[in-house]
Amino acid sequence: MFTQLVKMLILATFFPASEVPIGGLDVTGEFLKCTVDLADLVGIHFVMSRIAGKGQLKFMIAGMGWATAELVMTRFLPLWVGARGVEFDWKYVQMSFDSNVSLIHHISMAMLVWLYCRSDLQKSLVPIVMALLALGCYRPLIVEILIHAVGFGSWTLLISKAVFTACVAMVSLQMYLGIPSQLQNSFY
Template structure:
């Protein structure tokens, strides 16, 4: 039974990445090492972010249950480094916008999956007692994949030199939502004291809405070019 639960968690977490890689056409372009390079860039950016946070944002020492709004907002702002990293990855890859976006997003999301969820899933999901949090973690990894594809698309649109004026405001709002989504979710959870499954559902709905908005802007921008 333990292996069965571990297999389910593994399939839920990793198969969507494999399917996305195959179905997006990246395998036809032999983009595996490009994705690996994007993952390496992710690791470098996260290291820089951790050093920056450790230097300029010490641990919150307020009372229990008190939410450090300003501090958490400033920490979320550091995620702007992810935008720079994604832009760097896409600028180093030649090809169509769709190809650049998927290479950057797949490398970024896969590196995040390996670094933040691989070990907990490997150790925890193989335990004697099954815990639903590992299923939640697997679903969350799929949400993260959609999030990074959306973020990469937003960065690609935002950095286009020929971006029409009518697109500048909605694309800027989209980029801001991608950066501060985690902060908004954390604030929402703190205010409404949501349960873990509800948090996952809200996160999925919010990510889906942002992804659809990004897709709408991307399609219209490509067709208007």
């Protein structure tokens, strides 16, 4: 949660809102904002290096903590206040589904950071891990480009986020399962 607060302070200080026309897209600003997400990966690595335990537990704990911090900082208050209202609105159901997609995304990103830091990972898999980490960091930019270029609606956008996250998670899981089982249970 501390890294989320620091990230928000950095974004507010160094990347203020730009003068973009309504309905426009500031690609440079969004790219720089997504670049700050690399600090999250460093924070995840720092957290996992401090957790004593098995490898599976490390990335699960780090991913769950990261997803919980994001949920509390970005979605908890709107869900709590808005969903308790008298009128029902589908945006709260979409926000709940998006939180579940984000949970899978954060766990798979934590798994990729854990895989990247392993010394026994095959050297041919390192570029794939790095590419998936980069895609995960720049996912909000890719989503914004899809919204403006293709004109995705809210449900279509949610489905595309879910498909993207599922693809990254499946590739991450396959690389994780490729590590021999006796090494998966070893300490970091």
